[in-house]
Amino acid sequence: xESHDKACWPYLKSNDAKHPVMGLLIRAPLKTLPITESxxxxxxxxEGFLLLSEERYRRMGFHLSExxxxxxxxxxxxxxEVFRLRRALTIIEIPKIDVKxxxxxxxxxxxxxxxxxxxxxxNLKLILNGSSETTCVVR
Amino acid sequence: MIKGSLPKEIEERFRRKAMERYxxxxxxxxxxxxxxxxxxxxxDYGMTDxxxxxxxxxxxxxxxxxxxxxxxxxxxxxxxxxxxxxxxxEALRVEEGRYQHRIVFKVGEKPVEKVRLGxxxxxxxxxxx
Numbered sequence: 001x002e003s004h005d006k007a008c009w010p011y012l013k014s015n016d017a018k019h020p021v022m023g024l025l026i027r028a029p030l031k032t033l034p035i036t037e038s039x040x041x042x043x044x045x046x047e048g049f050l051l052l053s054e055e056r057y058r059r060m061g062f063h064l065s066e067x068x069x070x071x072x073x074x075x076x077x078x079x080x081e082v083f084r085l086r087r088a089l090t091i092i093e094i095p096k097i098d099v100k101x102x103x104x105x106x107x108x109x110x111x112x113x114x115x116x117x118x119x120x121x122x123n124l125k126l127i128l129n130g131s132s133e134t135t136c137v138v139r
Numbered sequence: 140m141i142k143g144s145l146p147k148e149i150e151e152r153f154r155r156k157a158m159e160r161y162x163x164x165x166x167x168x169x170x171x172x173x174x175x176x177x178x179x180x181x182x183d184y185g186m187t188d189x190x191x192x193x194x195x196x197x198x199x200x201x202x203x204x205x206x207x208x209x210x211x212x213x214x215x216x217x218x219x220x221x222x223x224x225x226x227x228x229e230a231l232r233v234e235e236g237r238y239q240h241r242i243v244f245k246v247g248e249k250p251v252e253k254v255r256l257g258x259x260x261x262x263x264x265x266x267x268x
Contacts, residue, residue, distance in 0.1 A: 041259070044257070046255070046256055051256075067250075068244055070197075070198075076253060078255075082182075082253075083178075115259055
């Protein structure tokens with residue numbers, strides 16, 4: 001059941017595994033794009049707010065409205081590679097429960113993943129229900 | 140063909156690492172060099188003239204902004220301060236589409252130095268393995 005106090009999404013199947021996802025609206029600098037809810041995988045291993053693929057970051061125009069370079073952090077992969085992230089401020093929304101959060105989007109050269117990170121979910125009451133394969137955010 | 144020189148200590152470490160990784164074959168050093176350069180090229184980004192001028196303006200304006208507008212959202216474009224806002228929503232809306240590049244930031248926000256990416260976010264290998 002869906003109410004204004006709770007928003008749920010079924011896990012997304014990819015490569016024979018099921019992943020918890022959430023639907024977000026991202027406020028992009030280019031408003032000409034249609035604003036529709038997109039599903040993003042939740043990854044507690046990523047410490048940031050929201051990671052976008054390089055292509056999506058550009059397509060949404062974040063490269064036109066970024067933080068100063070000195071505020072772009074270094075990123076470290078699990079295999080120990082270190083490189084620079086690009087970072088831009090944004091506002092994300094979960095329209096189903098009328099939640100709006102200020103945060104930022106990251107990307108890096110060669111990135112193909114869109115991921116929700118720890119900093120975003122630390123703002124939410126999140127229920128990962130593995131047996132029913134749903135992710136819910138409670139207001 | 141690129142030629143250059145390295146401090147002896149770095150050269151020795153580099154040769155040792157290249158042999159460990161690619162064996163004692165003839166092409167080991169070239170392979171390691173290519174992988175190192177690919178990594179270096181990926182480490183940072185090029186900068187357009189407008190980005191450079193906005194970032195220079197940011198550095199020059201920062202002390203004044205820290206004094207006057209702590210906690211506010213600031214927009215810098217065309218190498219100058221464009222506007223100051225109390226909300227991010229307003230700052231993101233400003234002069235939309237008018238500039239090639241702009242800087243939007245919150246004055247006084249401490250930058251994070253390093254972010255761990257986790258298992259999902261991986262990058263393509265930097266060279267032959």
